[in-house]
Amino acid sequence: MTEHVVADADEISDGERIIAQIEGREIGIFRKDGEYHAFLNWCPHQGGPACEGTISGTNESTFDRDSLELEVCWENEGNVLNCPWHGWEFDLKSGDCLAPRDDQLPTYPVKTRDGELVVEL
Amino acid sequence: MDTDIHLTTPTDQIAQYADKPYADYLSAEDVQLKSPGWDPTMGGKIEERTLLTPEDIEEEVKGEIHIDYPIVNAFVNLSRLSQSETAVHLQRACNDLLLDQFLDDHDFHGLATVATQKPDKAAEELDRIGDEDKIVGVFLTSTGPRPPLGDPEYDILYQAAEDNGLPIAYHGATNSGFDIEFPIHSQEFEKFVEAHVNAHLWSQTMTLTSTMVNGIPEKFPDLDLVFLEAGISWVPYMMFRLNKELSMRRSEAPLLEKQPEEYIRDSYYFATQPLGEPMDPEHMKTMIDMVGKDSLMFASDYPHWDFDHPTELNGYLRSLFSPEDRERVLSGNASEVFGIGI
Ligand code: FES
Numbered sequence: 212m213t214e215h216v217v218a219d220a221d222e223i224s225d226g227e228r229i230i231a232q233i234e235g236r237e238i239g240i241f242r243k244d245g246e247y248h249a250f251l252n253w254c255p256h257q258g259g260p261a262c263e264g265t266i267s268g269t270n271e272s273t274f275d276r277d278s279l280e281l282e283v284c285w286e287n288e289g290n291v292l293n294c295p296w297h298g299w300e301f302d303l304k305s306g307d308c309l310a311p312r313d314d315q316l317p318t319y320p321v322k323t324r325d326g327e328l329v330v331e332l
Numbered sequence: 333m334d335t336d337i338h339l340t341t342p343t344d345q346i347a348q349y350a351d352k353p354y355a356d357y358l359s360a361e362d363v364q365l366k367s368p369g370w371d372p373t374m375g376g377k378i379e380e381r382t383l384l385t386p387e388d389i390e391e392e393v394k395g396e397i398h399i400d401y402p403i404v405n406a407f408v409n410l411s412r413l414s415q416s417e418t419a420v421h422l423q424r425a426c427n428d429l430l431l432d433q434f435l436d437d438h439d440f441h442g443l444a445t446v447a448t449q450k451p452d453k454a455a456e457e458l459d460r461i462g463d464e465d466k467i468v469g470v471f472l473t474s475t476g477p478r479p480p481l482g483d484p485e486y487d488i489l490y491q492a493a494e495d496n497g498l499p500i501a502y503h504g505a506t507n508s509g510f511d512i513e514f515p516i517h518s519q520e521f522e523k524f525v526e527a528h529v530n531a532h533l534w535s536q537t538m539t540l541t542s543t544m545v546n547g548i549p550e551k552f553p554d555l556d557l558v559f560l561e562a563g564i565s566w567v568p569y570m571m572f573r574l575n576k577e578l579s580m581r582r583s584e585a586p587l588l589e590k591q592p593e594e595y596i597r598d599s600y601y602f603a604t605q606p607l608g609e610p611m612d613p614e615h616m617k618t619m620i621d622m623v624g625k626d627s628l629m630f631a632s633d634y635p636h637w638d639f640d641h642p643t644e645l646n647g648y649l650r651s652l653f654s655p656e657d658r659e660r661v662l663s664g665n666a667s668e669v670f671g672i673g674i
Contacts, residue, residue, distance in 0.1 A: 256579070256580075264378070265376065265377055265379075267375075267376075267377050269377075269582070269583045269586070270583040270584070270586040271586050272586035272587040274547065274550070274587055276551070276552075281547075281587070293374075293377040293378055294378075295378055295379060296378075297378070297580040298374055298377055298580045298581060299579060299580060299582075300377075300582055300583065308579075310578065310582040310591075311588065311590050311591055311594075312591060
């Protein structure tokens, strides 16, 4: 593991991102609720630039078997990253794919040190 | 080589290649050459990408997705225009635009646009542009044209395509008339066999899709769903297509917690009749294997004219499955699902 200083931490405001080149790889670094998250800019679906997609919420749904009531709610606003190629959704904090499959964006440890953003690769 | 690269062709650009009064008509604000009103962007979660210029093709198609030989189509739904005279005029404009802006000076090939409303005029257009080296085929949208595209009305179009050495490329889409024409098409089949081949497939793919997207197997996990009379070859296609589409558009079916394939294997059953008849029996074995011993149940559909005698299926099952699994398909699954002790 090598540490790479990629930017000043305050270069990214909350809810924003930067894409950094580290050792020939594109890494998306997101700041959300004061925390930083780093993912490879490579979608496990077909290799799209997932870190460049829109950040939104998404629909979640519940169904009550007895009343037959279906509720669909827009939730997690600001926490869903959408791959720009075909719309796979990822949790902005964990990188997990929201569709029911075992895929996720490759993640990297990221921290701040003396006001700088450090990614480990 | 990529056989299906779509241009976005703005109407005001087509207007530059059209004569009056059609050019002015195209500039009118309410001219609609596409869009049935569904939202492909999922509320803006993904952007619609467009290829507007040859530079876009160079950068994105050749550069980013590594296609050396793009075959582009103008993707203009002329078949949807009610005024066939306009459509006939605009086919020329579309092809001139394609040649002038995209094909003449660039290393791309293209498919011709034709107005299917007037097959004789479409044929004339193919004769006009047929010896252009860069025009390599004819683009037809599968659900826009009426009647369906095998009707003898189109023979003159096919004749011109053949004479000019141009293959026909049929393109299925949601925005090329599917919304309106799809149910009407079935009334325009001339022969019963055309309707019969498609009716079961269409109704069952629609029902499978509708139950899945609305989450019926998630809402009612103990409910078994049995599909009769469409055979089985359509099942792998739909299973895999639903997997793909519902991962891409999860937010349109948020109730689902498993992949469609898992629900299909758990809750859906498929009666085997009419078992298709591939020329190579190995292909049917693969199909039966893919749908799986736990999801299949025998049906004859007797006394209808296309009924299946059990010997046909049995022949495959004997060579493919263990005696126990063969038993499951011939009676075990049905006996469980319908609760009939044997
Ligand atoms: S490549 Fe990311 S959704 Fe397909």
